[in-house]
Amino acid sequence: MKITAIKTYAVKVGIRNQLLVKIETDEGIFGWGESGLSGREKAVVGALEHYAEFLRGRDPFKIGSLWQEMYRSQYFEGGRVLQAAVSAIDIALHDIKGKALGVPVYDLLGGKQRDHIPTFATTFAAPGPEMIDQAKMLVEHGWTALRLSPAGHEEKQIYEPREHIATTAKWLVKAREELGDDVVLGIDYHHRLTVAEAASFCQKMPSGTLDFLEEPIRDESPGAYEALRRLTDVPFAIGEEFSSKWQFQPYIERDIHQFNRLDVCNVGGLTESMKVAAWSETHYVDMMPHNPLGPICTAATIHFCAAVANFSWLETRASPAETHLGFDNSDFFSTQPRLEGAVYPVSDAPGLGVEVNEDLLAKQSFEFWEAPHLKRRDGSVTNW
Known part of the structure; x- marks a missing residue:
């Protein structure tokens, strides 16, 4: 089995944007993952595009090895944007492997x-x-x-x-x-x-x-x-x-x-x-x-x-x-x-154990959302 495509859906679903990732294989088995970097989904999409370049054609069963390759095979390793991308890919690979073996991810x-x-x-x-x-x-x-x-x-x-x-x-x-x-x-x-x-x-x-x-x-x-x-x-x-x-x-x-x-x-x-x-x-x-x-x-x-x-x-x-x-x-x-x-x-x-309506997902668009930029009464910026 080989990875053939990594598709990203950064779209408004319900009350918020979600970044869902679908990994497809040459045997027709696919898996879904999700990224958690809310409010900065577009940045993660860019990271996913980089990873997709070397993941196509690879064995999706080698989850641990691919994780190490995504983390280590770059000078500027880690960080929230890259790890949000790795997270979505890793979850989708587990979904693929569970489906291929006929077992739940646990x-x-x-x-x-x-x-x-x-x-x-x-x-x-x-x-x-x-x-x-x-x-x-x-x-x-x-x-x-x-x-x-x-x-x-x-x-x-x-x-x-x-x-x-x-x-x-x-x-x-x-x-x-x-x-x-x-x-x-x-x-x-x-x-x-x-x-x-x-x-x-x-x-x-x-x-x-x-x-x-x-x-x-x-x-x-x-x-x-x-x-x-x-x-x-x-x-x-x-x-x-x-x-x-x-x-x-x-x-x-x-x-x-x-x-x-x-x-x-x-x-x-x-x-x-x-x-x-x-x-x-x-x-x-x-x-x-x-x-x-x-x-x-x-x-x-x-x-x-x-x-x-x-x-x-x-x-x-x-x-x-x-x-x-x-x-x-x-x-x-x-x-x-x-x-x-x-x-x-x-x-x-x-x-x-999740089924996704991909056709409906593809019809959705991304809506830019920015967290409140809170300030104190003196005008200085504080945490949201």
């Missing part, structure tokens, strides 16, 4: 360790009574792990963390009181805080209020996270923006965090994800994958979650709290993972 990763994948769901309302009502509704629907909403994220232009952290902390304490101690509660700050701001936020709540704090600060400096670690006892959930096992290395080896928010569509696909998971297991760090994209990402991540021992929850954007946001892509993906209550069943279909 069998290529060591076999299934669980029959269904627990998820965490996210509220969208700002801190206040509505947020707590949404959380209660999710608990009634079976969720035992929730990610709640910080204040200030609804603003599109101005973001001042100090104006919001006290309000958020107050309502998280209230949520813990209302929901009880058995529900896992976390919050995502989207790396918008400094070390001092994140520490102040955590210190405004009694110990035990939060079970995880996601992405409180930017990830470039492990030392900054170590400083924050000394100032709070809240477990950290970080890593969704990491693009290789090397970026995870200092966090794992220095025992900085407790949950890996690994993204299979950014880190280097399933090949790299399994290495990060094994490394994390030696430090008792659980996998808590990032999953905000489309059904290809969800399916690939489900197979990953099924095959690793150190797993906690998978992110889902398909809960009753977020269905109004338009994440349903049924027209484009006739067969895709579907929640059963608060869990995803693990598909036993060959490959990823």
Whole structure:
């Protein structure tokens, strides 16, 4: 079997652009992958065009060897753009191999360790009574792990963390009181805080209020996270923006965090994800994958979650709290993972188990989208 074509579809699907990659072979078997570099899909398309030049004619079964060739056979190796391209290719190659062998992808990763994948769901309302009502509704629907909403994220232009952290902390304490101690509660700050701001936020709540704090600060400096670690006892959930096992290395080896928010569509696909998971297991760090994209990402991540021992929850954007946001892509993906209550069943279909309406996909266009360019009230730029 030989690779004959690598096709890219950077198009608007539902509420967002997706970058889907189809790899075709001379035996008629094809595989689908997805890239996770949201907002910069065009850059990844360019990288995919470079890789396609030497991947055509190659054996798609040699997944590990092709991964190394894509990573090592250039002077400027790695980085988020290149690794997003490698991720999509790697996932598609696993899809091809699973289909060719007649086995689900999890069998290529060591076999299934669980029959269904627990998820965490996210509220969208700002801190206040509505947020707590949404959380209660999710608990009634079976969720035992929730990610709640910080204040200030609804603003599109101005973001001042100090104006919001006290309000958020107050309502998280209230949520813990209302929901009880058995529900896992976390919050995502989207790396918008400094070390001092994140520490102040955590210190405004009694110990035990939060079970995880996601992405409180930017990830470039492990030392900054170590400083924050000394100032709070809240477990950290970080890593969704990491693009290789090397970026995870200092966090794992220095025992900085407790949950890996690994993204299979950014880190280097399933090949790299399994290495990060094994490394994390030696430090008792659980996998808590990032999953905000489309059904290809969800399916690939489900197979990953099924095959690793150190797993906690998978992110889902398909809960009753977020269905109004338009994440349903049924027209484009006739067969895709579907929640059963608060869990995803693990598909036993060959490959990823997703069917794509390519004809409809080809009719879609790309719509440029730019993340909000947030500023503080003094006019300076801050993180989105």
